[in-house]
Amino acid sequence: MPEPGTTLDPAIAARLKRTPDGLVAAVVQEAGTGDVLMLGWMDDEALRRTLSTGRATYWSRSRQEYWVKGETSGHHQHVTSVALDCDGDALLVTVVQTGAACHNGTHTCFTDELPVEAK
Amino acid sequence: MPEPGTTLDPAIAARLKRTPDGLVAAVVQEAGTGDVLMLGWMDDEALRRTLSTGRATYWSRSRQEYWVKGETSGHHQHVTSVALDCDGDALLVTVVQTGAACHNGTHTCFTDELPVEAK
Numbered sequence A, B: 001m002p003e004p005g006t007t008l009d010p011a012i013a014a015r016l017k018r019t020p021d022g023l024v025a026a027v028v029q030e031a032g033t034g035d036v037l038m039l040g041w042m043d044d045e046a047l048r049r050t051l052s053t054g055r056a057t058y059w060s061r062s063r064q065e066y067w068v069k070g071e072t073s074g075h076h077q078h079v080t081s082v083a084l085d086c087d088g089d090a091l092l093v094t095v096v097q098t099g100a101a102c103h104n105g106t107h108t109c110f111t112d113e114l115p116v117e118a119k
Helices: A044-053 B044-053
Strands: A024-030 A036-042 A057-060 A065-068 A077-084 A090-097 A112-114 B024-030 B036-042 B057-060 B065-068 B077-084 B090-097 B112-114
Touching: A024 B036, A036 A044, A036 A057, A036 A090, A036 B024, A036 B090, A044 A057, A044 A065, A044 A077, A090 B036, B036 B044, B036 B057, B036 B090, B044 B057, B044 B065, B044 B077
Parallel strands: A024 A090, B024 B090
Antiparallel strands: A024 A036, A057 A065, A077 A090, A077 B112, A112 B077, B024 B036, B057 B065, B077 B090
8 A cells, every 4th residue: 555645546546537648638727817827747646746735746748757837947836726627637727826837938838829710 | 732721731730749649738718707618639630620610629539539519519619719838739729618618517627626735
């Protein structure tokens, strides 16, 4: 048996529907404004750390390592709530964001508008 | 050469960073309220259809087929904007939602609150 607190609650883990590389999508929304700031990826351990510390923690697909948001930039995310969606493949993480959410220095990561031809 | 309009703009396709099964995450936010309604998945073709028709179209991982949101339920999503994030693995799709976004009949799919131990 793993020690208490060292693995994700099995009841939560059982509800996750992961990508082929073991991840769920974490949508990050700013408390208050409702702005969608970014999308991160979490495996079971990143979700466990997020829930137990209240600091948003992700799995970096590019660097293949865990990262606590703000660890190097100081732009922390203080987690106010986490909700799982109906089919278990996405999380909605509500945060109080310090500074810019995007590593490019912008408020959100979604700055690249694509053309919608028919509206 | 593919005919115009039958494949996703190569300039957009080149910016996508896909999951191992070829998908990007599509965060769906309601215009006006800012509520995050659901998360869908798009491959290049689903994104092409979404941009060209203005109707949110996803790839169903469970059914392995395209689906136009609302096709069977009538709960369509009229797309008002689409933005790609800085690293190309997520889209923010802003929609006018008809009826409930969730197939369970709730306004959003994110109804399952998880406990955040430290806030």
